[in-house]
Amino acid sequence: MFYQLLTCLQILTLRTVNPFFMDFFVGLDIGTSSVKALALGPSGEALGVRKKPYPVQTDPSGRHEEDPETIVQATLSVLRTLLDDLAGPGSPGRHLASPDAPARRPVCIALSAAMHGLIALDEEGRPLTPLITWADTRAAAEAAAFKGTPAARDIYRLTGTPIHPMSPLIKLRWLRTARPDLFAKAATFVSIKEYLWFRLFGVFEVDRSIASATGLFDTQAGRWYPPALEAAGITPDRLSKPVPVTHQRSCTLPGLEVPFVIGAGDGCLANLGSGVIAPGEASVTIGTSGAVRVVTNRWQPDPEERLFQYWLSEGMFVRGGASNNGGNVLDWFAGIANWGGAATPGQAAPAATGPGQAARPETSALDQALDEAFALPKESEGLLFLPYLYGERAPIWDAAARGAFIGLRSYHKSPHLLRAVTEGIGYALYDTFRLLDAEAPIHTVYASGGFTQNEAWVQQLADTFGKTVRLTDEADASATGAVFLGMLATGALSKLSDVKRHILEGKTYAPRPERHAYHQRYYTLYRELYPALSKTFHQL
Incomplete structure (x- = not known):
């Protein structure tokens, strides 16, 4: 509860309502090496983007880990920067409204995140491990031993996730053997998006897209797959509740409610964001x-x-x-x-200097x-x-x-x-x-x-x-895809195929x-x- 209240207060103080700005949508993409916040107008026009990197810890063993709290703080930082920029004196939308125009706000903030990550949490929701990313290969031997077995073939057939060290299923099997004390102590296993969602709202929920990349989820049925859970050595109560990708929750300021849309995995949203x-x-x-x-x-x-x-x-x-x-x-x-x-x-280009400004290569x-x-x-x-x-x-x-x-x-x-x-x-x-x-x-x-x-x-x-x-x-395809899901969730889009009208195509080869x-x-x-x-x- 402390985490929930603290983070909601942080989010809600990110911006001051500006009467000189149009409604807009924010796509938040939590990637493997950085987090990016993108603002689009109601017609899909880019209004601003901000990005913040975070460090990765690696070693020759195949370790590829990140600190969950660093990622949460980086996420809050890019939101604060983007929303403050859009509300400031140089706001691209200031000329669109008269001084007595009604107050405007973000319509929603929709999330995208890297798939296949795993964090073990204690009973209070505190991390027992760093974020073990998709690129961590320490479970390679476990994957090789499990792959090709009847159980593994059945799990792939129902989950759609290949047997590989990236898979949370294989990471769990590896943790159970390599760190049995930690595995037993963990109350919940989550991805980085689920951890952020818990910090925001105090509940463990996972969108069906992120869940479908775990190797634990019956993707057609939309629920955790019991044989996969048995193979991982866990029960459903140690995982988040699966919810639709348009699922919403809100933090509240007096007179202003900002919905957060849980969104989907970054790879899936990259296709959507590119149309x-x-x-x-x-x-x-x-x-x-x-x-x-x-x-x-x-x-x-x-x-x-x-x-x-x-x-x-x-x-x-x-x-x-x-x-x-x-x-x-x-x-x-x-x-x-x-x-x-x-x-x-x-990539030798300098960073953009303001909302909507492109860097010169x-x-x-x-x-x-x-x-x-x-x-x-x-x-x-x-x-x-x-x-x-x-x-x-x-x-x-x-x-x-x-x-x-x-x-x-x-x-x-x-x-x-x-x-x-x-x-x-x-x-x-x-x-x-x-x-x-x-x-x-x-x-x-x-x-x-x-x-x-x-x-x-x-x-x-x-x-x-x-x-x-x-x-x-769409240089920011995953964040753009998150915005499109946010538009669908809030009624700005009636169906996902409508995103085509927002896509600008470039040169053809x-x-x-x-x-x-x-x-x-x-x-x-x-x-x-x-x-x-x-x-x-x-x-x-």
């Missing part, structure tokens, strides 16, 4: 990691357990696969090339190196790259997988290696894309993430996939048949690498 929800459309994201996703109304577990399927909204599922390896691989390569600075294309050393790599007349000249530097999720789901250059010769220089890296990242995503395309033909790919800053790389993706690629104008044929040849060779090297990887 990629119709048949024949797929989203491809390359940021720190990568992902390929489609939206479907059918529950269709993959017989070979290569794809995930998570809940977006009633009758809507997000199906696809995520890769551990994207811009982080470029970070690694930039480091060994001693380029320094930001690695992901376009600057050229980084990596941008220059990419230009040189994509200018090579013969691509990577017979060089292949297996990009599994951080293990891999879809479609192989092997935390022990490793990276490798194949075909190195003395004439290969740094640009050849970098070109092979970009090709390998694309081939890894194409592994998942072709599975989805075989199930239901895809005609258009919507691309987002840092890699879209480089036109040659986007063109290479179109050539690799053999599909038309369109850029989305058509595949070049001769380059697609080239990449098909090299992709065929690429596909042979992991099966040939897997045994060696597991022995290293």
Whole structure:
């Protein structure tokens, strides 16, 4: 109760009612390395965005943890900053209202959050562990031992979550063995969004989207799956109550009620925020990691357990696969090339200076190196790259997988290696894309993430996939998707398909048949690498 009262008071003092400002919606995206707050007007126009990073603790054991309280305070900070900016003298909406206009307010604050995280809490709701993120691989041996068993196959079939160290199901099995005292002491196990929700409202509730990514949730039935709970060694009373993604609660100031909409998982909301929800459309994201996703109304577990399927909204599922390896691989390569600075294309840009103001990109050393790599007349000249530097999720789901250059010769220089890296990242995503395309033909790919800053790389993706690629104008897709759910919850949208009218599409890239044929040849060779090297990887 103390937590609830304290945090509600903090939230409610975030802003002063400003009579010179339009109603707006806030999407709050709690990511793996930072939290972002985005404000959109009622027509979907961007009014401001604020972001705050937080540290990650890692070590060679595979640990990847964060402090839950640091994340809560960062979240409150970005809300305070954004709402204060919008209410201040430089407010973009000040000119829209006369001095005697009625007071305006946020219509709602809707949440997005990274999936697969786990925090153990005591009976008072205090953390017993840090947030163990999706990237933590300490449960790899537990995943390998459980995967392929009849119980594991049944759990995947009902939950849609592949057996992998990222899964809270596997994290719980690992904690039960590695820390039996802590496991027994824990009263509740939650994600970071559930922890924030508890701090705000004093109740344990989880949206069905986050729940569907735990490996513990019967995604079709919308409830916890007893055989999965038994496999994890827990009972339902140690988990939050599942609720719809439009579920609301409110903190209250005199004369002002601000609903909070619980929202969904960040991957699912990225599709919604990009408007990629119709048949024949797929989203491809390359940021720190990568992902390929489609939206479907059918529950269709993959017989070979290569794809995930998570809940977006009633009758809507997000199906696809995520890769551990994207811009982080470029970070690694930039480091060994001693380029320094930001690695992901376009990340050398300074932060925006005010609400709605875009940063002006600057050229980084990596941008220059990419230009040189994509200018090579013969691509990577017979060089292949297996990009599994951080293990891999879809479609192989092997935390022990490793990276490798194949075909190195003395004439290969740094640009050849970098070109092979970009090709390998694309081939890894194409592994998942072709599975989805075989199930239901895809005609258009919507691309987002840092890699879209480089036109040659986007063109290479179109050539690799053999599909038309369109850029989305939603740099903050997950936060935007949260806003759209907030609009649905508060009646501003009548149905989710209406988000299409709020989406601005960017440049279109058509595949070049001769380059697609080239990449098909090299992709065929690429596909042979992991099966040939897997045994060696597991022995290293």
